[in-house]
Amino acid sequence: MDKHQEFRQQVRQWLRDNCPVSMRTPAAEDEQIWGGRHIEFQSREQQQWFERMRDKGWFAPDWPIEYGGGGLDRKQAAILNQEMTRLQCRPPQLNLGIWMLGPVLLEFGSEAQKQEHLPRMARGEIRWCQGFSEPNAGSDLAGLQMKAESDGDDYIVNGAKIWTSYANKSDWIYALVRTDPKAAKHDGISLLLIDMTSPGIEAKPIELISGESHFCEVFFENVRVPKANLVGEVNGGWSVAKRLMQHERAAIANFGGESESPYVLHQLAKEYIGEHQGRIADPVIRDQVVSIDINEKAFALTLRRTMEEAKQGAGNGAATSIFKYCSTEQQKQKGELLLKILGNRALGWEGDDYSDQELAITRDWLQSKTLSIGGGTSEIQLNIIAKRVLGLPA
Amino acid sequence: MALVLSEEQRFLQDTAREFFQQQSPVSALRQLRDTRDAKGYDGDVWQQIVELGWNGMIFPEELGGLDFGFMGLGAVLEQAGHTLNSSPLLDSVVLAGSVVLLAGNDQQRRELIPALIEGRLRIALALDEDSHHNPATTALRASPRDNNYELNGQKRYVANGGNAEHLIVVARTSGEPGDQAGLSLFLVSANDIQKQASTRIDSRNCANLTFDQVTVSENALLGSAGGAFPVLDQALDRARICVSAEMLGSAQELLDRTVAYLKERNQFGVPIGSFQALQHRAAIMFAELELARSTVMAALEALDSKEATTEEVATLASLAKAKVGEVCQLISNEAIQLHGGIGVTDELEIGFFLKRLRVAEQSFGNTGFHRSRFATLNGY
Numbered sequence: 069m070d071k072h073q074e075f076r077q078q079v080r081q082w083l084r085d086n087c088p089v090s091m092r093t094p095a096a097e098d099e100q101i102w103g104g105r106h107i108e109f110q111s112r113e114q115q116q117w118f119e120r121m122r123d124k125g126w127f128a129p130d131w132p133i134e135y136g137g138g139g140l141d142r143k144q145a146a147i148l149n150q151e152m153t154r155l156q157c158r159p160p161q162l163n164l165g166i167w168m169l170g171p172v173l174l175e176f177g178s179e180a181q182k183q184e185h186l187p188r189m190a191r192g193e194i195r196w197c198q199g200f201s202e203p204n205a206g207s208d209l210a211g212l213q214m215k216a217e218s219d220g221d222d223y224i225v226n227g228a229k230i231w232t233s234y235a236n237k238s239d240w241i242y243a244l245v246r247t248d249p250k251a252a253k254h255d256g257i258s259l260l261l262i263d264m265t266s267p268g269i270e271a272k273p274i275e276l277i278s279g280e281s282h283f284c285e286v287f288f289e290n291v292r293v294p295k296a297n298l299v300g301e302v303n304g305g306w307s308v309a310k311r312l313m314q315h316e317r318a319a320i321a322n323f324g325g326e327s328e329s330p331y332v333l334h335q336l337a338k339e340y341i342g343e344h345q346g347r348i349a350d351p352v353i354r355d356q357v358v359s360i361d362i363n364e365k366a367f368a369l370t371l372r373r374t375m376e377e378a379k380q381g382a383g384n385g386a387a388t389s390i391f392k393y394c395s396t397e398q399q400k401q402k403g404e405l406l407l408k409i410l411g412n413r414a415l416g417w418e419g420d421d422y423s424d425q426e427l428a429i430t431r432d433w434l435q436s437k438t439l440s441i442g443g444g445t446s447e448i449q450l451n452i453i454a455k456r457v458l459g460l461p462a
Numbered sequence: 463m464a465l466v467l468s469e470e471q472r473f474l475q476d477t478a479r480e481f482f483q484q485q486s487p488v489s490a491l492r493q494l495r496d497t498r499d500a501k502g503y504d505g506d507v508w509q510q511i512v513e514l515g516w517n518g519m520i521f522p523e524e525l526g527g528l529d530f531g532f533m534g535l536g537a538v539l540e541q542a543g544h545t546l547n548s549s550p551l552l553d554s555v556v557l558a559g560s561v562v563l564l565a566g567n568d569q570q571r572r573e574l575i576p577a578l579i580e581g582r583l584r585i586a587l588a589l590d591e592d593s594h595h596n597p598a599t600t601a602l603r604a605s606p607r608d609n610n611y612e613l614n615g616q617k618r619y620v621a622n623g624g625n626a627e628h629l630i631v632v633a634r635t636s637g638e639p640g641d642q643a644g645l646s647l648f649l650v651s652a653n654d655i656q657k658q659a660s661t662r663i664d665s666r667n668c669a670n671l672t673f674d675q676v677t678v679s680e681n682a683l684l685g686s687a688g689g690a691f692p693v694l695d696q697a698l699d700r701a702r703i704c705v706s707a708e709m710l711g712s713a714q715e716l717l718d719r720t721v722a723y724l725k726e727r728n729q730f731g732v733p734i735g736s737f738q739a740l741q742h743r744a745a746i747m748f749a750e751l752e753l754a755r756s757t758v759m760a761a762l763e764a765l766d767s768k769e770a771t772t773e774e775v776a777t778l779a780s781l782a783k784a785k786v787g788e789v790c791q792l793i794s795n796e797a798i799q800l801h802g803g804i805g806v807t808d809e810l811e812i813g814f815f816l817k818r819l820r821v822a823e824q825s826f827g828n829t830g831f832h833r834s835r836f837a838t839l840n841g842y
């Protein structure tokens with residue numbers, strides 16, 4: 069048995085022993101745990117699962133141990149992920165810091181920044197949000213205007229961010245700010261880490277079509293931020309941000325992975341539409357289920373293929389550019405098909421008429437519309453493929 | 463096992479790329495078409511393929527094969543797809559050879575497989591009878607007569623049916639069209655059969671065959687009488703996966719040529735590739751092709767895997783054939799549209815790809831067939 073097979077068996081056993089049975093079902097939106105100062109557990113098992121994974125360093129399995137990570141190599145981290153999927157373990161916590169900011173701090177941060185932020189992130193003690201978009205800077209992010217002006221050892225920050233997911237519940241924000249208003253638009257931007265408890269910050273939630281309000285408009289008025297909180301070079305924030313967005317796209321594509329969705333289309337179709345000689349009774353719906361299944365399978369195989377290509381140093385990684393586009397568009401199509409399958413049962417907003425699952429499907433369908441907008445819209449993804457991969461002219 | 467080619471397989475792919483580009487460019491197919499070549503392939507090129515050993519790739523060493531596996535064969539066929547090379551490799555060697563390997567007895571294998579590998583023999587699988595591929599609907603009858611069988615019925619669109627020395631005829635010894643049970647396989651000399659060549663859009667060789675009281679000995683049976691369906695389907699899955707690899711190569715070539723044209727063609731004073739409407743269409747083709755590629759690699763991997771069950775292979779075969787079929791449809795149509803007027807001319811080679819891809823799409827089950835089969839295999 070090679071070293072990775074051995075690791076797999078150990079992980080499998082450890083998960084069996086340590087992941088409470090109630091944590092082995094898909095988590096509803098309100099059952100997800102976000103790390104941070106205000107963490108609230110709904111059950112003892114949830115807390116146990118959180119603490120056990122935390123103590124292993126497995127919130128950030130592939131980070132170095134000295135920064136609070138699990139010290140696993142890429143392959144081991146992938147094995148952990150696969151075994152968790154196999155047992156259907158819930159993520160013990162969700163954390164933007166770990167997916168996006170952490171890897172960037174590891175690459176660009178000062179030693180002091182790493183020491184201060186990474187271990188707390190890896191222990192799920194601080195919740196981070198991302199302050200990039202502004203009312204006038206969305207797809208054209210580099211048009212952002214929030215100012216950070218030098219004042220001794222500090223910056224004074226003024227302006228507004230919008231669509232900031234969970235800003236009202238976060239402890240810190242990593243924000244792109246303009247540090248040189250005279251420079252060309254990509255050259256005057258910096259990445260700043262800001263404590264959300266600093267005086268002068270206000271976060272106002274915005275309601276979504278799904279009835280949730282997971283993002284906010286955030287106002288900054290004369291907010292004082294130590295200069296030591298600037299990541300990378302002054303005015304060098306754009307390249308840091310680009311790297312960060314790569315991690316973001318990868319994370320978003322992963323959410324859409326085959327294993328995450330709790331809905332098995334063909335079972336629901338048989339249940340709601342009926343069955344004829346083992347087949348979904350309506351041949352049109354059956355064929356549409358095939359479309360989604362085939363694309364989900366093809367996508368999962370593509371994730372696997374690019375990982376293996378990277379490992380072998382083969383291929384050019386071009387396929388990674390399609391992840392965000394494909395997975396989010398597929399998720400939306402799946403939402404629409406679920407709606408067709410459930411028919412009137414998917415049109416309830418609330419009340420006892422509808423089962424919890426039906427109501428959840430409706431809300432998930434509405435929520436799926438956000439996927440191809442946040443983190444760079446589908447159109448922007450296609451622009452990127454056309455220019456960077458296919459080399460088409462500007 | 464991985465969805466990536468090994469170094470050895472990449473080396474083979476490079477050899478194949480160079481070989482087909484030099485020996486069998488699309489212009490060679492044009493010439494075969496224009497001279498109405500009856501074989502539908504170039505005999506010299508075929509001889510070279512034999513010498514390169516590609517025929518033996520999937521067969522065991524004791525039968526003269528190389529045991530190199532389907533991943534490697536897939537890499538070769540993908541390159542053949544880039545230049546639309548036509549040869550008996552897929553229909554005769556891979557498909558008919560697999561039927562012999564999986565259904566035949568020892569003697570039949572030893573007699574036929576080395577001959578296929580060495581290019582001494584061509585065998586055509588006579589299966590389809592109707593407008594659509596569907597093995598279970600086979601109606602051609604084989605009725606027992608003493609120690610013989612008598613065959614009556616029709617086979618149509620038999621690839622290489624016009625020039626193969628032998629035929630493997632799928633016949634019904636019991637049951638009714640639509641039943642999977644009751645199918646049998648017979649090895650028949652092609653001499654005794656009435657053939658009518660049929661010209662198809664891809665300029666390859668294809669024939670309609672009439673069986674009118676054709677008598678064959680019971681020794682001609684490959685495998686058990688009445689129980690052929692599962693092995694036949696298994697052999698067909700190999701062909702389905704391999705033709706998907708070939709189609710993938712053709713689609714990749716079409717995309718490459720189209721993207722190159724978007725960069726070189728100018729209108730309104732700029733390259734047409736600077737128009738975002740076209741950029742997005744190109745990007746979507748790229749994304750779809752990457753998805754399709756993964757399904758083909760997974761299916762080839764499963765054929766080589768010792769662990770994959772027949773049913774897993776079948777599911778992946780239908781996944782690949784369905785996804786590749788859909789993507790080829792998209793890319794071949796877009797390739798024409800994005801070339802404008804020149805795209806619909808016979809002078810441009812794009813049309814050759816369109817024609818070949820439609821024939822390949824119908825072969826061994828079209829997209830609709832495989833979508834439905836995929837659903838059935840997944841329990842719905």
Ligand SMILES: Cc1cc2nc3c(=O)[nH]c(=O)nc-3n(C[C@H](O)[C@H](O)[C@H](O)COP(=O)(O)OP(=O)(O)OC[C@H]3O[C@@H](n4cnc5c(N)ncnc54)[C@H](O)[C@@H]3O)c2cc1C
Nearest residue numbers: 198199200201206207231232233438441442443444445447
């Ligand atoms: C659920 C959700 C969560 C989010 N969370 C965060 C967060 O935490 N932090 C944060 O900073 N931001 C966040 N965002 C913001 C997100 O990044 C932006 O919404 C996104 O970048 C699009 O910007 P916009 O909304 O201004 O749309 P616009 O840029 O105005 O786009 C409008 C339309 O125009 C199209 N378009 C724009 N430019 C082009 C072009 N060049 N070519 C072709 N089409 C184009 C777009 O694709 C879109 O269809 C979130 C968004 C959503 C939906």
